[in-house]
Amino acid sequence: MSWVFVTSKINGQKARKYFEDRGQYDMERKVTKYSTNEVMIPLQQELAEKIISEQSGKSKISSLVPFEGRVECMEGDILNTRQGILSPREKLKNAIVSLLHMNAGTFDELLPEDIPSHWEQHGDLILLPENSFTSNKWRDFGGELWRIVAKSLGVTRLAKKSTINNDGFRTPKVTLLLGEDEWVTHTDNGIKYTFDVTKCMFSSGNITEKMRVGNFDCSGQTVVDLYAGIGYFVLPYLVHAKAAMVHACEWNENAVEALRRNLKLNGVDKQCVIHEGDNLKFPLQGVADHVNLGLIPSSEAGWPVACAALNSDRGGWLHIHGNVTSGVVDHKGNGKTQDTFLPSRQTEEADMTSFHDSLNDNCGFSEQDQHSSTCCHPQNTSMCVVNQGHEQDNNIVLTKSSELEPSLISAESIVVSSQSDLAFLKQYHLPSCNKKVKQEWLDWAKYVAHTLLHQLRKLHGKQEWNVQVEHIEHVKSYAPHVDHLVLDVKCHPLCGYQP
Numbered sequence: 001m002s003w004v005f006v007t008s009k010i011n012g013q014k015a016r017k018y019f020e021d022r023g024q025y026d027m028e029r030k031v032t033k034y035s036t037n038e039v040m041i042p043l044q045q046e047l048a049e050k051i052i053s054e055q056s057g058k059s060k061i062s063s064l065v066p067f068e069g070r071v072e073c074m075e076g077d078i079l080n081t082r083q084g085i086l087s088p089r090e091k092l093k094n095a096i097v098s099l100l101h102m103n104a105g106t107f108d109e110l111l112p113e114d115i116p117s118h119w120e121q122h123g124d125l126i127l128l129p130e131n132s133f134t135s136n137k138w139r140d141f142g143g144e145l146w147r148i149v150a151k152s153l154g155v156t157r158l159a160k161k162s163t164i165n166n167d168g169f170r171t172p173k174v175t176l177l178l179g180e181d182e183w184v185t186h187t188d189n190g191i192k193y194t195f196d197v198t199k200c201m202f203s204s205g206n207i208t209e210k211m212r213v214g215n216f217d218c219s220g221q222t223v224v225d226l227y228a229g230i231g232y233f234v235l236p237y238l239v240h241a242k243a244a245m246v247h248a249c250e251w252n253e254n255a256v257e258a259l260r261r262n263l264k265l266n267g268v269d270k271q272c273v274i275h276e277g278d279n280l281k282f283p284l285q286g287v288a289d290h291v292n293l294g295l296i297p298s299s300e301a302g303w304p305v306a307c308a309a310l311n312s313d314r315g316g317w318l319h320i321h322g323n324v325t326s327g328v329v330d331h332k333g334n335g336k337t338q339d340t341f342l343p344s345r346q347t348e349e350a351d352m353t354s355f356h357d358s359l360n361d362n363c364g365f366s367e368q369d370q371h372s373s374t375c376c377h378p379q380n381t382s383m384c385v386v387n388q389g390h391e392q393d394n395n396i397v398l399t400k401s402s403e404l405e406p407s408l409i410s411a412e413s414i415v416v417s418s419q420s421d422l423a424f425l426k427q428y429h430l431p432s433c434n435k436k437v438k439q440e441w442l443d444w445a446k447y448v449a450h451t452l453l454h455q456l457r458k459l460h461g462k463q464e465w466n467v468q469v470e471h472i473e474h475v476k477s478y479a480p481h482v483d484h485l486v487l488d489v490k491c492h493p494l495c496g497y498q499p
Contacts, residue, residue, distance in 0.1 A: 004040035005051070007069030012039040015067045019043060034086060035154075043071070072098045088153055089117055095152035099141065114138070120204070122184035125157035126150070127174065127197060132160070146178040157181070159197055174198040185265075189214060191235045192265050199254040200230055206294070209233075209475050209486060213292070213319070214240030221289035224309045225249065226279045226302045230258040233292050238268040246272045247287070249279035280305055285459075286312040290319065296484055297323035300451075307455040307491070315465070315492030320448060321475075324483050326440035437472060441485060445469045448487055456491060464494040 003026075007015050012031065019025035019041060026042035034040040051064055051071045072094050086094070093115055116132035138145055150158050157179030174197055176182055185194045186202055189211055195202060214236035221244055223237045228248035237243040250256050256276050263269035275282055282305050291306040293299035299321050310316045449467045456465040471488035478484065 003043045003045050003047075004034075004072055005043050005065065005069050006034050006038055006040045006072055007067050009037060009039055011067045011069070012041070015065070015069065016041050018066070019047075034091070040072070073101050089115070091152045092116075092149060095148050096145075099145065099148050103141070119153075120202070121155070122186045122197065122202065124155045125159060125179065125184045125197065126153055126155050128158065128160040128177075130161045143178070150178050189236070189240070191239050192262070193230060193232075193235070193258075194261050194265055195230050195258040196254060200252075200258050202230070203232055205476060206232060209294075209473065210236045212473065213237060216241040216290070218243040218290060220244050222287050223247070223290045223292065224282070224284075224288040224306070225292040225294070226282070226305060227293065227295045227299070228259055228274070229255050229294075231262040233294055234259065234272060235262060235266055235268070237290070237292070238263075238271055239266055243290075244271065247275060247282070247284060248272055249275045249277075249282055251277055251279070282309065285309060289316040291316065292319045294319075294321050296321050303452060304455050304459065307452060308459045310456070310491055312460050312463070313493070315490070318452065318487075318489040318491060320487045320489060322444065322448075322485055322487075323478070324438075324440055324444045324485055325481050326438045326483065327481050438483070441472055441483070444485070445472060445487055448489065452489060452491060460493075465491060466494050467491050 005015060005019070016025060016031055024044050024047040026044055029042035031039055031041050047064065093112070096115065114133050114135050116129050119129060119132075120127040133145070146158050150156060158177040159179075159182075160175050160177055162173035162175065176198060182196045182198045183194060184197050185192055186204075187193075188204070188207060191210075193202065210232060213233055216237070218237060218241040223234075223241075223243045223246045225234050225237070225246060226249045228234050228250040229252075231248070234246050234248045237246050248259060250259060253276070256274060259274060260269070263272050279302060285308045288306075288309040289311060291309050293302050293306055295302065303318075303320070306318050306320075310318070449469055453465060453467045456467065457463065468490045469487055470490050473486040473488070475484040475486060
């Protein structure tokens with residue numbers, strides 16, 4: 001355990017010399033960076049305890065030291081072994097150790113488990129996980145604990161998560177610990193999102209999909225988002241993809257309020273119409289070039305509405321989210337997989353988990369070169385299902401892809417035509433990040449394609465349609481057997497289409 005005096009870099013050398021001249025500098029340890037603007041100077045324990053006693057955690061200047069700063073207790077030999085900036089968790093732990101020492105407390109072996117190793121930060125507010133600071137011991141410190149935590153992490157407001165409310169809206173249970181304003185602003189891929197942290201959740205885990213959507217070319221097009229939330233996908237469509245108009249459906253009044261603010265904050269409020277309430281009552285038909293269905297574990301309840309919303313003359317794109325289970329044996333242990341795509345009406349907003357790998361720029365849907373004419377995703381980063389010719393079988397069958405080299409991904413084109421009601425398949429290989437399309441993904445894609453075909457024929461006056469799964473996007477994995485996928489499905493009237 002080491003005692004240090006934390007002060008600004010400007011005062012660092014003067015403070016070190018001051019302590020050294022008076023024999024109060026701990027010569028066995030080195031001056032080390034504490035943060036980008038502060039340094040920590042090792043002190044003799046006797047002086048450190050005197051300063052702590054005088055300051056009592058309140059005054060910034062002690063009569064014993066002519067410099068502004070504070071004393072902290074450092075665990076281990078960090079001043080001997082590490083040069084560089086302390087991690088946020090190390091700074092948090094050291095600040096808490098100092099708080100305990102000033103209050104004659106001890107840092108026992110159980111308390112480290114209570115100190116979080118991760119948290120969410122939205123501007124000047126940090127949202128602590130629900131499993132942090134759970135010990136009754138922390139109650140003795142009252143608001144002083146939260147002031148110390150906030151200061152050590154460089155913010156002015158603190159809140160803490162709890163279990164999500166089972167109210168159909170996934171309203172978070174969040175308690176504001178320090179500060180008075182619950183509204184925060186988060187910047188994601190150049191887009192600002194503001195929301196009430198006690199009433200809305202922010203989905204950072206779908207950043208890759210928001211980036212991908214933002215690279216679509218939707219100039220002059222109309223988009224319908226059936227599960228808009230606070231604008232996770234509405235804003236990328238408007239700000240980056242340059243959609244002419246977005247119809248946003250949302251039934252949570254708190255999310256609607258945040259959506260209104262976010263549209264104005266990003267200067268696109270004139271290009272969005274909010275439809276508040278049940279999206280099954282969405283009034284417009286035949287208007288959409290793109291329909292976004294960002295609901296997991298299943299968005300199937302919205303498929304009929306999405307099909308009805310597509311432009312009746314030229315069709316459009318459906319971007320369908322869903323969780324697909326694969327490789328799980330049934331209860332008999334006979335190796336059969338569980339049903340991977342049963343419809344669900346749960347109202348979980350898309351991708352409420354932690355941040356995952358970023359994507360590079362995407363090629364969009366325009367036909368430019370050979371790659372972009374067959375793929376709506378950047379090379380070397382995608383798992384695509386591409387139409388490259390047709391092979392007809394006697395029945396609608398998808399067989400497992402052949403084993404490929406590790407650097408290649410196997411994919412198959414899925415085209416469903418109401419002319420023959422058959423799926424036409426063609427194996428195609430694309431480079432990827434050493435991943436392979438799972439059979440269950442293809443089975444789900446086939447199921448989606450046939451279900452959409454049925455809905456399109458039903459909702460567009462028995463008109464004949466072509467449904468083609470152009471792309472399978474793997475957003476993230478929740479567990480070894482559950483994958484969050486997005487299908488980009490192109491739907492258009494046949495108009496003489498020949499398979």
